[in-house]
Amino acid sequence: MHVMGGGDVGGAKTQIMNTVTGLARRNEVMLISFRAGPFADEARERGIDVRVIERHNPFRAARAMRDLVDQFRPDIIHCHGGRANLMGAMVRRMRRVPVLTTVHSDYKLDYLGNPFKQHTFGAANAVALRFLDFYQPVADRMARTLIERGFDPERIVKIYNGMDFHRPEGEFDRAQYLKENYGAEIEDGDVLCGIAARLTAVKDIATTVRAFAAALQDAPQLRLFIAGEGEDEEMLKKLCAQLNVTNRVTFCGWVSPVEPFFRAMDINLLSSVSETFPYSILEGVCAGCATICSDVGGMPELIDTGENGYIFPVGDYKKLSEYMVRLANDAELRQTFAQALYEKASHNFSKDKLCERQEANYRHLLARFHRPKNERESIVICGAYGRGNAGDDAILEAIVQEMRALAPERTICVMSRRPQETRLTYRTGAVYTFNIFSILRRFRRAALYINGGGTLMQDVTSTRSIWYYCYTLRAAKKRGCKVMMYGCGIGPINRAGNRKMAAKTIQGSVDRITLRDENSRQELARMGVTRPDIRVSADPTIILDAAPYEVVSLAMEQSGIDPSGRYIGFGLRNWKGLDAALPAIAAAADYAYEKHGLTPVFVPIEFPSDLTPAERVGALLHCPWYAVRTRQPIEVTIGILARMKTVVGIRLHSLMFSAGQGVPVVGMSYDIKVDSFLKYIGSSTCLQLREVRVDELCGLIDKCLSGALDEEVRRNAKLLREREHENVRGAAILLGIENEKEEAAE
Template structure:
């Protein structure tokens, strides 16, 4: 593999470090050549690192383009990789001449690159915006940058993410802490707690918020100090702000520094206050030094900083939140040590140079495969994009399975919130009821998946059933193989709907995998015999939980002790639920009084479930917690894994908890709840309309007792995972088939 990199050659800061580090790491692995358009420190340092570097000077764009075209033809490059406005513009024209695929690394928000420089923003900024649209692929320096590009209508399946890697080889600072602080002029003794930042002093870095937050914290903790390393146009204004706030003696402006090892060694707390970032080196530099970090929640920061676990996040510009976090860390040296160690371990594992270089090679391999072989498309339809963690977990499970089978598949997903689906799952998505787009993609798809859950039912509405039947029939009409995947069937109560559903499934569906035996019986009663039918499991049973540190951070940030003893309640509004709120509340109080399990109310679909929980809490006396936010599938599973018992109306609350071996109690509002529990050999459930406080207490007693015999629970978990293999085998069969001839 031979890759040509194009960059102006005048770059500084994070972009310079990223390119130098990356190309130095790639050079021993593949053939790499970098072409710059300016001679200077950037190119000199690149050559010193052993990077094959050539400068094509001059401002004659078309002459340079001609030279580059000859170079590409003579030297046999496979791929063009550009960085920055000038490199991107050249790559866009060069691709037209040579036919080579092009990829650009987007190091920062191109709309903010020239903030405060209107002429440069108008010229270079416009050029870069146009050039990025013309290139074939883009790499965002962080997943957050990829999200930003998706929000600006770039194709999510032509986007990749990468992170700035750092060398975690241990280093010995040139100066110890005391020596360094004296050298920069900061008055601080061994009792002081030093917070710091290394950044350009320009508006995007928002150092003013850092100084304001620091001033508030300093009033409550006078031993706090602030060390600012960097230079820029905001220096004078920031010094004046520190003086106006009365903290000039506690704040040191060190200017531009080269000895970063001594700088970070002198700190107790690392900070970042930017209003826009991709994934700054200041974070990984601080992580290498084992420093807890307080950062604005921007760009890819949250992919490294797990709030409450290895650092703190705050909304950009919120100086009071920053001050609160500074005080928390300043007052607790043990917390600083614990958070710093956690951050070091995560950064070393996931954000090293080796990880970055390997990721870049994987991106190159993917691009070249796509260009050579093309990409087969799969269309997926379900109840996605509605804020329901269970339904969205189904989509995640399907995509995870398909990508493990064939990483080069392309996807089009029906979604009620297409932008959210694109950003969350890195797939193309269109609005659920955009029928012309659906038809367009059916004509070009390798196969169609009707994706899990209880889609074949008419309890919620007739129209939803009719719509899903229409997708089955239309996909088949246009020659697209159809799979109903990990689904539940029924209840379908209307006779006309039952006849219509049976007719469509017999005529249009090729394979059906079912998540419970009751659904299999329902198909038999309906007379559905033509598709291949197999009993399997819900597709989400094999999804893994988030890491323990992430779950600790989520719980701690909500004031919930991470190692407490809890019972989880997952409730939802349903006809008859209101009359049972006192009974559920009485059972929750009983569990706390009898077993010392604190109730935690948890939402699967927050817009509905939080209100249901609050109705129960109104009648309670026991202490409790309520979570009100939407969580990812991994976070949801991780939180439920901390429960000693889970009592749930929501099916996916039970499935997620079952996958972690947590004892279950089901409140049955729909037959799918009892079907699932019976399927895995769990009998602790009761219909909502027959539920009483005494009955629920008795069921929870049984679950607590069952928790003392984990072997029984592990058998249920293993059964689920074995049955889920049926789903995978069906996908493997269809993924291996030849592409739809209509393509």
Template sequence: MKVIHLISGGDSGGAKTHVHSLLQNLSRRIDVTMVCFMEGPFAQEARALGIPTVVFPGRNLLRTYSALKRLIRTGGYELIHCHGARGNMMGALLRRATGLPVVTTVHSDWRLDYLGRPFSRLTYGSINAFALRRLDYRIGVSDAMTDLLISRGFDPDRLFTIYNGIDFTPRTPALSRAEYFRSVGLQADEDSVVVGIAARLNPVKDVATLVRGFALAASSCPNLRLLIAGDGDEMEMLKNLARELGVERQVCFAGWITDTDSFYHAIDVNTLTSLSETFPYSLTEGARAALPTVASRVGGVPYLIEHGIHGLLFEAGDAEGLSRHLAALAGDPVLRKHLGERLYQRARQDYSLESTLERQLTIYETILRRKERAYRRDGALVCGAYGRGNAGDDAILEAIVTELRQIDPDLPVWVLSRNPEETRRTYRVNSIYTFAFPRFLWRMHRTRLYINGGGSLMQDVTSHRSLWFYLFTISAAKLLGNRVMMYGCGIGPIHAPANRRRAARVLQRHVDAITLRDTHSKAELEDMGVTRPEVVLSADPTVILPAAPPQVVDGLLERQGLDPQGRYIGFALRPWPGFEEKAALFGAAADYAWEAYGLIPVFLPIERRLDVSAARLAARDMKAPYHILEDTGRSDHTIGLFARMQAVVSMRLHALVFSAGQGVPLVGVVYDQKISSFLSYIGQDLYTDLDQVTLEALCAHIDAACARIGDTEFLSGGVDRLRQVERRNQETARRLLEAR
């Protein structure tokens, strides 16, 4: 593989570090050449690192363009990689002339690059914005940057994400903790908890908020100390601020430091208080030292640090919020240890130099592979109840997208969603508003596969109109040339005779294959007379989704005030006709689980907009300690939380699916036949109808479920079978995509 990199050569800071580090390591694996448009320290340092570097100086654009075109053609390069405005401009010009794919790394928000320089913003800024739209692919230097690109209309299928990786090889600091503190003049002893920051002392780093937050925390935690490493225009202002707040003795200004290893190994808490960031190296350097971190919620920071799991976040400028976090860490060495260890594991896995290098090579391979892809029609369009805040439906979409990408990693995927912007950002797919008929019909002209995506879409209990809508999209997709698949779905109930006839007619004429998640759905199709499509008994696609790693789930529980080693029983309830009359029974059953088995009741929402209110109604008269979670987060977090329950009582199908996949004993409360069908399908027999449920029945089922705790043979049998038959969803989709 031979890649040429184009960059101005006047870069500094994070962009300079990223490019030098990346190319130095890439050059050991592939053939790379860096072209700069000016001579200077950037090019000189690159040569010193062993990076093959060519300089094309001067302002004659046509001459530079011609020389570069000759170099690329004679050099046998396969790909052009740009950085910055001048590189992007030249890449846009060379794209058509060379026929090579062109990718750019977006290091910063180009709309902010020339603030305070109106002429440069008008010229270079405008040219850069124009050029960015005309390149083939873009790489964001953090998930936040990729999200920004998506929000500005760039195609998610042509975006990649990479991070500024660092070397996680263990470091031995030159100085011990005590020696380092003496060298910088910090008055601290063994009992001190030292908070540190390494940053330029300028307004965007907002170190003043750190000094204010520290002063507030130190008033109740006298063992706190603050070590500020860095220099800049705000040094005197910050010293005066520390003096005004009465903490000048606890705060040490170390000035600019070069021995960062000794610094990070000496402090106890790492901090970042910036008002704006893409992805700062100081976070990964602190993570390498396994430091608990308190950071402002800006840029790419929340993608590395999930609040309460890998560190603590506060809103930029909020000194009081920062002070609460510092005080909490000052008084809890166990919390400091847990947060630091989790951050280290996360950063080592995803943000190391090795992972950055492998990610960049994978991006190149993907781009070159896609260059050979030439289909008249390409991609899949997925339609379902997405973008409405239901964790079960969102998990279905995640599972379908995951399996489609396993079939064909380069397949363009489009999704109909009620919240297309969130869907694009979360799943990195193109998305169209569900009822934007002209747009999705136009897209159907170009896709190969239409997927009616999971769940109980073919039913008229909640709405006749939703059934008609899904039937319309199926018919339109087929008429516009797509293969049509219904993916891991449930059928029914469809009560109205006219709806049954309409559904049977559409499915019979316009569907190529239907994979079903339960036997009842198969019987429904047979009763409706649907015989022409290929019908396959499979499973709900969400059974393939993994739980979050154990240390992450520990953090989720700690964030909710729950002991990670505690014993819990989960309840997943939903409003439904007749639920209000029965709600108190669930609270009484939760009390029983606590009294009889010592299980703390935890109410977990699947659709937070509805389920939290149902939980509050059930818990209104409870005597046992309990917890109501307002939100379980993304799919792997939700599954991980259900995995920590000793048993689960649920009205929600996907709470049962998530729990079954983790081998948790189940009690189902049936408001819809899909609940009993699923439980019967996996060999579970503990369920009762909502309209017939009694406290005695619930308690008896809880007894039986608790008796199964630890019975891996019984609990894993149905789960293993589910995962095996779920593969039929993917196999069916593969056959339809490969059919010509």
């Protein structure tokens, strides 16, 4: 059952219509509208069962909707917009049916510029949203906004707008169309920019007008056509007059149908302050326009700047103007962008894709909603998370990714030092690492407790940490969880009391252990641990892929690094022995530059602390060098390391990320875990940090760059990925999923 206000216009109207008509092919669909009019009439003409409830009293309207729910008996109620959300929240209290709402726009900005509606209709919608079961934002950025406002990430599923991407056929005389419909005379050589949007504050058309006025200085052939109506119309006309561009700007009013409007344009513009996944962009793509839009909603997921269009910062009319000039003066670039974006959009954002995703979301949410209340269903993950270390964060990302693929209906809760940041980044539940009472409550509902990865069982950094991790293992087992240590390392555990406690805990409380190196297995054997099922696998981060090429290139450019250059990477950290090794590291970096033409690039794994040793080495260098000075997503960090010809690392994960991408590495070991990893992959390019000498380091760099190790490095990268699967298999066995698959096969 889809529920809507009935006065929906623009992208929301298109998305609802595409969804209900697409779903109706394979499902029973009822559409409830709280207003008679064109939308309800059009849906009825398309064969949809439409029921109109025209009640001004919300309680009467809710009762009427409840009666239809009893009659239709929907599996799920799907709301669109403020009034529908309010009615859905009221009916939800009367009937046990899951209620989902699609968040088409930022509900706090829906009535921007109209304080009365903002504090009445907007406030009612904001309250109603809190009483619904699930939320479906039309872009990843909107999902992030909801999480920041306290919505549960486990109750949020994304959807992307979709449309029919059949290109219009036949001849089209745009000059005639524009003259007959809008009285606009265009000349040969004119480049036409169009924007189709409500003329309201949230659409920020003023930025488009200012950018257009500036662009005319370098591209006088530009024309601007504004399609839409709204309260800002008079203000925008006055702005055009002030900027002396009135004769080059045409206000078209409300345009319907919009297809010929976009067929007439060369460039499609969007300058909104807030959007989710605007249909006006997709409609322009379908018509063959080149695209420039503000950095809002899901636009970065559609447009790859510089590859198939341009994205500019919200409100930055100078950057918008620059892009308009660039496209106005290059017809070939306009065509290239338009074709590339059409190919991407038609493949990933079609109407059929929309319906496939919507049905998949329904299945997922229904499974979640109807799961028995007393069933253990969640997965709790513990590790050194939320501390700003890219290696630990990568471990968490890999485990979450694997658990979602393995058991998508199960919820995930992470024990984190920064739970809010974890919720935003990984879209999981999260509790503060040391909120014991909350953690114990989570254990009572959890099917599986994952401890790892990383080297948590060690007492080099602190005795308190090993005590804590052992306590969580015992507490999870005592409360009925299956317990797994996941892709982890063991040791060193130096104190006799700690070794005895850890051995007793692991022996009695852990069901399965997967280890990232053979040394860890030997350490467990020395501790007398025999009972859990122990397998050697690989670090979970091996499964992570680099970010797309263009994204990595942009990140490098922002750090002043030419993406097409030749580089040697360094992954350093502060540790005992580094002071003595600094001159040798700097000399080796200079050597790589002089002999091999490789410029040093310092890539921090723990930000910003790893920049300090980078600066110290940089101060000793005689050659140019770069450092990545801003915190990057894990996939971007991996992508940057993948661009290096070789990587010299103290940080374990700088070596793991690089080896996983097939880049030869030189390790400077400060800890047994570095030796263990390099030994595990069969690498001979390792020095002890306290014994680093420049001649040996330069010799290992030569060896990595000679090509002699290339085959070995590729083989090791493949081997690590194959071995890592043992982690997932172990979790599947503990959750009973592996047994279910075997039974199904039989």
